[in-house]
Amino acid sequence: MGKHLVAIFLSxxxxxxxxxxxxxxxxxxxxxxTFPYPLYSKMFYSYWKTTGIKVNYQPIGSGGGIRQLTNxxxxxxxxxxxxxxxxxxxxxxxxxxxxxxxxxxxxxxNLPGNPEIKCTPNVVADIFLGKIRRWNDKRIEEINPGxxxxxxxxxxxxxxxxxxxxxxxTDYLAKVSKxxxxxxxxxxxxxxxxxxxxxxxxxxxGLIKHLPGTVGYTELGYAxxxxxxxxxxxxxxxxxxxxxxxxxxxxAAVPLPNDTRLTITNADxxxxxxxxxxxxxxxxxxxxxxxxxxEKATELVKLLWWMTHxxxxxTEPLHYGQLPEQAREKAEKIIKSIIYDGEPILQ
Amino acid sequence: xxxxxxSKPKVLSRTRxxxxxxxxxxxxxxxALAILVLLTAIFLSLLIHSSPSLKxxxxxxxxxxxxxxxxxxxxxxxFFVGTLLTSFLALLICLPFSLAxxxxxxxxxxEGILSSILxxxxxxxxxxxxxxxxxxxxxxxxxxxxxxEIKLGILxxxxxxxxxxxxxxxxxxxxxxxxxxxxxxxxPSDIKEAGYSLGATRQEVVTKIILPYxxxxxxxxxxxxxxxxxxxxxxxxxxxxxxxxxxxxxFSPGNxxxxxxANEFTEATGRLxxxxxxxxxxxxxxxxxxxxxxxxxxxxxxxxRA
Numbered sequence: 001m002g003k004h005l006v007a008i009f010l011s012x013x014x015x016x017x018x019x020x021x022x023x024x025x026x027x028x029x030x031x032x033x034t035f036p037y038p039l040y041s042k043m044f045y046s047y048w049k050t051t052g053i054k055v056n057y058q059p060i061g062s063g064g065g066i067r068q069l070t071n072x073x074x075x076x077x078x079x080x081x082x083x084x085x086x087x088x089x090x091x092x093x094x095x096x097x098x099x100x101x102x103x104x105x106x107x108x109x110n111l112p113g114n115p116e117i118k119c120t121p122n123v124v125a126d127i128f129l130g131k132i133r134r135w136n137d138k139r140i141e142e143i144n145p146g147x148x149x150x151x152x153x154x155x156x157x158x159x160x161x162x163x164x165x166x167x168x169x170t171d172y173l174a175k176v177s178k179x180x181x182x183x184x185x186x187x188x189x190x191x192x193x194x195x196x197x198x199x200x201x202x203x204x205x206g207l208i209k210h211l212p213g214t215v216g217y218t219e220l221g222y223a224x225x226x227x228x229x230x231x232x233x234x235x236x237x238x239x240x241x242x243x244x245x246x247x248x249x250x251x252a253a254v255p256l257p258n259d260t261r262l263t264i265t266n267a268d269x270x271x272x273x274x275x276x277x278x279x280x281x282x283x284x285x286x287x288x289x290x291x292x293x294x295e296k297a298t299e300l301v302k303l304l305w306w307m308t309h310x311x312x313x314x315t316e317p318l319h320y321g322q323l324p325e326q327a328r329e330k331a332e333k334i335i336k337s338i339i340y341d342g343e344p345i346l347q
Numbered sequence: 348x349x350x351x352x353x354s355k356p357k358v359l360s361r362t363r364x365x366x367x368x369x370x371x372x373x374x375x376x377x378x379a380l381a382i383l384v385l386l387t388a389i390f391l392s393l394l395i396h397s398s399p400s401l402k403x404x405x406x407x408x409x410x411x412x413x414x415x416x417x418x419x420x421x422x423x424x425x426f427f428v429g430t431l432l433t434s435f436l437a438l439l440i441c442l443p444f445s446l447a448x449x450x451x452x453x454x455x456x457x458e459g460i461l462s463s464i465l466x467x468x469x470x471x472x473x474x475x476x477x478x479x480x481x482x483x484x485x486x487x488x489x490x491x492x493x494x495x496e497i498k499l500g501i502l503x504x505x506x507x508x509x510x511x512x513x514x515x516x517x518x519x520x521x522x523x524x525x526x527x528x529x530x531x532x533x534x535p536s537d538i539k540e541a542g543y544s545l546g547a548t549r550q551e552v553v554t555k556i557i558l559p560y561x562x563x564x565x566x567x568x569x570x571x572x573x574x575x576x577x578x579x580x581x582x583x584x585x586x587x588x589x590x591x592x593x594x595x596x597x598f599s600p601g602n603x604x605x606x607x608x609a610n611e612f613t614e615a616t617g618r619l620x621x622x623x624x625x626x627x628x629x630x631x632x633x634x635x636x637x638x639x640x641x642x643x644x645x646x647x648x649x650x651x652r653a
Contacts, residue, residue: 162615195590
């Protein structure tokens with residue numbers, strides 16, 4: 001009896017490995033940003049249906065994705081924030097950034113009747129700095145004629161966990177406000193001068209929905225899903241832009257550097273929504289590392305090509321911004337530069 | 348007769364029995380040692396991984412209020428205060444309830460359906476996943492606290508130290524109550540009978556004999572419950588407000604050590620940031636360990652007396 005139990009136990013432990021040994025099919029493993037996870041799981045599912053190639057993506061956060069890639073435990077990493085020059089220099093080999101889609105961050109709030117409000121960059125910065133403390137502040141009323149604001153305190157809600165959404169938002173604030181840049185700065189987690197923290201997009205939307213007088217930032221998809229209002233933001237050209245997947249794609253239609261490492265907040269696009277950013281897949285340029293097979297490298301490159309081309313049709317329905325033409329061209333060049341043992345994989 | 352004792356199978360089974368005995372003993376001692384090794388290993392790995400921040404900040408880490416990942420300046424005071432404040436407040440709130448439950452089950456109704464139902468229900472409380480407490484807190488408790496704050500004329504956050512302490516107190520009641528109950532049941536019946544024979548009422552026996560006798564044991568039970576409150580993460584992070592500013596009243600939002608680790612660990616890039624989070628883990632480990640040791644020491648003293 002005891003021996004049987006041991007045998008059963010051992011077979012359970014060994015099962016995953018034996019299954020892998022039987023199925024010779026290439027399986028790609030990725031890990032990283034949680035933000036594009038819904039899109040990636042949709043993409044990878046239909047990729048598996050059409051090609052039979054399994055892609056396993058673990059949404060452990062951008063930082064975790066970069067760590068896993070540098071530890072060589074995954075085939076690709078996902079990140080909402082690009083790696084700094086310093087971090088890239090520290091990596092053992094050249095890492096490439098391939099843009100996959102765009103995300104928009106919206107300013108959402110809880111006011112009686114939830115009117116559609118407009119915001120200028122200075123007002124947003126001063127609310128999050130704690131300088132504008134009440135909803136009926138003159139500066140808010142000035143840009144929103146016709147809306148009656150209640151005489152209640154503004155309660156700021158921010159993310160308590162480190163996140164790419166916070167990075168996009170604080171990067172925007174640091175660009176539009178010198179004071180924010182000096183006092184707080186930008187990052188995935190910052191030292192917030194005011195407000196309450198909530199975990200994840202769901203936490204932020206939950207808290208805003210439950211507390212009147214709150215204002216916070218969240219990803220576009222979450223605001224739409226929860227039927228929450230989203231403020232119109234004034235862009236660099238002085239126009240108030242409604243947040244949408246289309247308007248954030250327009251914002252990304254700006255000259256990009258060749259490695260696509262650029263934040264597109266407060267971008268110089270006339271009709272672009274100023275609060276958005278790319279999300280990237282990170283891979284090593286030289287794919288012949290740690291005894292990886294040529295086959296695996298080829299499949300990875302094929303997948304990346306598919307993600308930046310055919311799979312773009314999955315972006316809009318899931319509230320992600322499509323890659324603009326220029327970004328796709330840059331992505332093509334980067335994918336073509338991937339090599340195996342010095343030889344380019346894609347001709 | 349002689350071959351009865353020298354029969355081969357018997358000798359074999361005898362040696363087999365000895366071998367099994369030795370193996371059994373070995374297994375036990377190895378498992379026991381493994382726990383000790385594990386604990387030391389956890390402590391050492393925390394210490395090693397937090398060394399960059401230990402070196403960079405030294406003692407100021409424990410007194411600094413700033414937690415700024417952008418400029419890489421880290422201090423644990425806000426989280427340390429938040430943890431201790433919520434835990435002790437939770438203990439204070441839970442004490443009357445856990446005491447009442449333990450006196451009720453331990454003295455008034457030791458047997459019977461009512462006491463077994465009550466016992467089961469209290470223990471069930473310990474089995475509820477903490478995320479469920481968190482949701483309940485966010486949707487039920489926070490609006491109540493918010494209404495209270497509106498009545499008192501304070502900025503109505505709803506979330507904050509008070510909401511977190513209330514949730515924690517519900518969560519630690521089963522731990523505090525079960526140990527207190529056992530200590531109360533341990534009070535020798537001859538002392539109690541002596542009390543009754545002198546004409547004491549039941550209430551007098553409870554307050555003048557049982558509670559003084561079991562007092563330190565009850566305190567130890569509560570201290571062990573505190574260990575649970577210190578490390579609680581999920582439920583607390585959902586209702587505490589996660590604001591890295593030193594709380595100035597029980598209505599202010601705050602943050603705890605466990606909560607900041609859970610929140611920021613996944614996206615912590617940079618060596619100093621990561622090692623500062625690990626140093627908070629080390630601090631939490633030491634605080635929990637200290638409180639557990641004190642609790643066990645008191646229990647030991649009590650059980651010798653009883």
